[in-house]
Amino acid sequence: MSNRAPSLPAMQEKYQPSVIEQAAQAHWNAARAFNVDPDPAKPKYYCLSMFPYPSGKLHMGHVRNYTIGDVLARSHKMRGYNVLQPMGWDAFGLPAENAAIQNKVPPAQWTYDNIAYMKKQLQSLGFALDWERELATCKPEYYKWNQWLFLRMLENGIAYKKTQVVNWDPVDQTVLANEQVIEGRGWRTGALVEKREIPGYYLAITQYADELLAALDTLPGWPERVKLMQANWIGKSFGVRFAFPYELDGKQEKLWVYTTRADTIMGVTFVAVAAEHPLATRAAQNNAKLSAFIEECKRGSVMEADLATMEKKGMPTGIFVDHPLTGEQVEVWVGNYVLMSYGEGAVMAVPAHDERDFAFARKYGLAIKQVIDVPGKPWSLDAWQEWYADKENGVCVNSGKYDGLNCQQAIDAIAADLAAKDLGGKQVQFRLRDWGISRQRYWGCPIPIIHCDACGSVPVPDEQLPVVLPEDCVPDGSGNPLNRRDDFLKCSCPKCGKPARRETDTMDTFVDSSWYYARYGVDAATRAKNDRMVDAGTAYWMPVDQYIGGIEHAILHLLYSRFWTKVMRDLGLVKQDEQFEPFANLLTQGMVLNHIFSRRTDKGGIEYFAPEEVDLVRNEAGHVTGATLRADGSPVDYGGVGTMSKSKRNGVDPQALIEQYGADTARFFMMFASPPEQTLEWSDTGVEGAYRFMKRVWAFGFALKSQQATGEAGGLRREIHLLLKQANYDLGKLQFNTVASACMKMLNALEKTPADPHAREGFSILLRVLSPIAPHIAHALWIELGYGDDILNAPWPEPLEEALVQDEQELVLQVNGKLRGSLRVKVGADKAAIEAAALTNEAAQKFMEGKPAKKVVVVPGRLVNIVV
């Protein structure tokens, strides 16, 4: 029966993962099983997992992510799709510079070494990847197109230059990433971080805000939670922009603010502006205390989380503006909580109806004037109450002509009155800000600009692209080493030809990852010539049919990618569909967490330790309370659990697992551990169980090979097809843990009746359902048992109706909602018959205690509930 080629050795009784996995992988490579081209004869399925940052080693989050993708890719291939699953490297970024500082190795070399190692790891896991399409974003042939598209954006007014606020480390004289700021201090120096304004390039994502919001409705294949997060991030609000007129230095001026609660305008008792606001600067000119306060506001980090949680402070400017409707004098304050980057950098303050303003007014003894009332709710100055900000039930009071109006009516009337005075009107506003892409770092894509004393900032001409980043620099923590590289810096102005200086800022790495999915699709000819960014291959493969990645990317990466695709569409580079979206279906994988250990350094910075470097200290309840360093017994801080990451040093390398148990066990265990969308706290207990299962599958296959079906047909066939039905349902739901458990249940059933005439059919179903999760063992047994020459070409199994039929079924019997017994009835029995059978049931009679049934609930196929 066997189709085995004569050269193959006899089947081994013992399960040897390393042998069968190498053989299967060699077979796939030789057959070019996963290298694909456009094929009009089949439906296409573009399956993409987010590409990894080459941090050094894979961690369990990667194994989880790429196994999920592989399960989908392989099962779709078996279902007849033309499947593309590519892989590449998000290769620019900060960790390479940190490694350079530590080890004095150029980021390029470190990155390429990491890529080589991690590629080997990925290959050893047997993923169905088309490696011919591999790309790395740090290679000039890729980032050339970042630069090219940036220049198109400049031409179209999407890219522009303005100032940006950054974290500045005064000791290292360098810009810090938010991640490098710990409790307001530089992570290496411990110095208090300052805010600093420097010029930078921005991409006008706000021009697409409305479309990015509206198009969320065209994405039924996205999780609701992600769409909700993106909608909230874009933050479209309908409000009123208006001005407080004032006279200063003999000139008539207007202070503009934006509010969504114009109905409370009569309750304004002061106005707060950001420390960077021109009015604050003006007021500080002859006010040393205010000037000092503004300086204080400029200290600290730029992170929103820090700004939102810090103590709210303010100081009066001594400048008064006129209330636009009453003409009353209102004082302007500087507030450390007002963001210059949002709206107008100034807000009207209504302490009675805004929680933050209320706390602020109480702190500084400012007036609080109630102008909204909810009938039946007493208002008092003592403490803030939720209803003070109620938009639904409130009506205006103490508001003159607006008294009695509800929120929307008042906003309409007030907006109209402001417009009549030429002091403002309704305006739609977005929370979304333009995307600042300039980074003062070396290991990134150079921004293609040349600075000329005569001509200013001049774009690099297309024919000079790419601007190549020298790969031999070694950053030392004191700023961008490109500033010391004359061979990079010195150039001539493309306009006037005079000596000029090249821009040394590089692009945010989110730029690199905003279009890589489109690049994977290009044909081999384009990969070779690199004469275009995308081509007909891209048009064939896009959009990505299934995108898989961590939930941490729910907002930024996914929003930037959607924006970038729409820009490419408007430039005519990708499909011209009105609302072209890059990712049709999205699976957001939950994070894999592990314990975090850290310690403050002498300088006040922070240092992390890997879990294997420490011993845990537990309390009586068994909870981890602390840890000591294994090397010297000194205590370290326990930081709870968090995402596995290079920077926190809490990643778990799957290599040991693969070497000990094989790729199939690692993959199966990872899928079995929990449903993909759920957060997973790492633990390897249970790996043994997955390995035992593999051994049992192999042993059953070995026995079945020489077994004659002698027994009589029992319930095996129905059981297997029932499990198959469930497995297919779960696969459709992307719930792979129960697909894995269905495989285990199938094997349990098969082992109970190995001589059943349907055992061979059942095992073929098990192998096919198992194959996307544990492809190597399935591949080997498929051939050994002579089912065919390649399981990848086998059809995906579907449950047979004939195998599922039954004539009786068991119903749950309840009395007053409590389980009291069960009931066997003919399939298709009508409600009256079921009810009659239930009422005469012995267990039912006992618990009814002779009382008459008030009501009988019959749920067909499920249960009967008798209510007495």
Next chain:
RNA sequence: GCCGGGAUGGCGGAAUCGGUAGACGCAGCGGAUUCAAAAUCCGCCGGUAGUGAUACUGUGAGGGUUCGAGUCCCUCUCCCGGCACCA
């Protein structure tokens, strides 16, 4: 602080539309096999009471809707992700 999500045995988790809570696996316990161990196989395995049949109780906490709630509604606690320069 704001936005999004989560919480079920000792542990990971299952329960499709509101209908048998704990599938499947791990750990543990008992047994078989073995000179012994590993491996393998069989059995038990939420809590309380009971020799047992069985009864009561039980899905983070408190309340509600319903014949019936892990699932729906309200309030709260803790944990995770994001907050625009980690990727």
